[in-house]
Amino acid sequence: MQIKIKLNGKTVSADVAPDTLLIDFVREQGCYSVKRGCETANCGLCTLFLEEKPVLSCSVLAVRADGKSVTTLEDMQEEAAEFGAFIADQGAEQCGFCNPGFIMNALALFRENADPSEEEIKEYLAGNLCRCSGYEGQLRGIQDYLSWKKGRERINENS
DSSP: OEEEEEETTEEEEEEOOTTOBHHHHHHHTTOTTSOOSOSSSOSOTTEEEETTEEEEGGGSBGGGGTTSEEEOGGGOHHHHHHHHHHHHHTTTTSSOTTHHHHHHHHHHHHHHOSSOOHHHHHHHTTTOOOSSSOSHHHHHHHHHHHHHHHHHHHHHHHO
């Protein structure tokens, strides 16, 4: 099957088997931030944005993305680095394997809810598996980032 996807802002056309998963398609295109972890849609490692919404690419056929926009962490480096520094500051990135999926989901949260409660943060990120950190450092990193971002916005408003 011939598909055409706008991947990280560039149009990509390819012939794929009908059962090709989106994770396999984007990795074949060099997007290695999208990782295979559980293959049961439970770990969040394969998260990417499909039409600006987070999806688990291990449970989406590539043909479902035909004609649509797909964004991976490779296309969000500036935004990811800004937020990732707060996670690192809390020591929550230990092995780093879960970081790409975690960061993608956190960025999706920030876009959908600029001022989430602690409970909303926990709910939104419940599907992200991390075997190293225990999640408290990640939660603190998110809260610190949101506080910093609010402070920066106040400064910009007063300028």
